[in-house]
Amino acid sequence: MKTELIQDAALVSRYINGDENALSVLIGRHKQKIYSFIYSKVYDKDVTEDIFQDTFIKVIRTLKLGKYNEEGKFLPWVMRIAHNLVIDYFRKNNRMPKFDNAGEFSIFSVLSDSSLNAEKSLIKDQVESDVRRIIEELPEDQKQVLKMRIYQDMSFKEISERTGVSINTALGRMRYALINMRKVIEQNNIVLTN
Amino acid sequence: MAKIYSQQTSKKINLQPKDETISFLLNYSKALSVINYNKLKFEALLN
Numbered sequence: 001m002k003t004e005l006i007q008d009a010a011l012v013s014r015y016i017n018g019d020e021n022a023l024s025v026l027i028g029r030h031k032q033k034i035y036s037f038i039y040s041k042v043y044d045k046d047v048t049e050d051i052f053q054d055t056f057i058k059v060i061r062t063l064k065l066g067k068y069n070e071e072g073k074f075l076p077w078v079m080r081i082a083h084n085l086v087i088d089y090f091r092k093n094n095r096m097p098k099f100d101n102a103g104e105f106s107i108f109s110v111l112s113d114s115s116l117n118a119e120k121s122l123i124k125d126q127v128e129s130d131v132r133r134i135i136e137e138l139p140e141d142q143k144q145v146l147k148m149r150i151y152q153d154m155s156f157k158e159i160s161e162r163t164g165v166s167i168n169t170a171l172g173r174m175r176y177a178l179i180n181m182r183k184v185i186e187q188n189n190i191v192l193t194n
Numbered sequence: 195m196a197k198i199y200s201q202q203t204s205k206k207i208n209l210q211p212k213d214e215t216i217s218f219l220l221n222y223s224k225a226l227s228v229i230n231y232n233k234l235k236f237e238a239l240l241n
Contacts, residue, residue: 036209056219
């Protein structure tokens, strides 16, 4: 690997000093890697050919103008030029996959921020405090069952054991609690949606 | 499994630039000359 790098550097300096054959050797040595690299990005043989050609035109001009200063790193340098030209090609052809939200599919419908924003979190607080106020309006037995079920996540069996009533009574109280809450919400036109 | 083995493998694409491209580049390189004038550099294509 090291010898190859040295050889590349030597060939580059020979080319800069006027040995045209050195360029032929350099191209021959690296053409497949560079060509494959370009092809792996654009998947089009004609475009690959063009970009390959432009890459070496840039290489030749830079070397002849004496602007090359990366001795020993010839291939990575050429690859970088090829990479930049591939980017230019996509930019020019506007073929870079873009999510501009103009089509039917919106990426933001899949990628969303699950945390609430400031407005939504204010609304959530408001809704929760309204619900708490409505619960406080309920008759004591219904309120007790509802709180145990919703806030303490108890099963109706546990609720019946705790309150000393049958499961059916607990279920009935829960049902009436919900009916009464709905009534209060409708009567007072309370909006409980986020 | 036999079916998979009998499937033709995809054709290997020859990832090489055309000979014309290489020869164009070598000719371009030969034709390009840089002329230094004072501190300025001029490119000239001599065909």
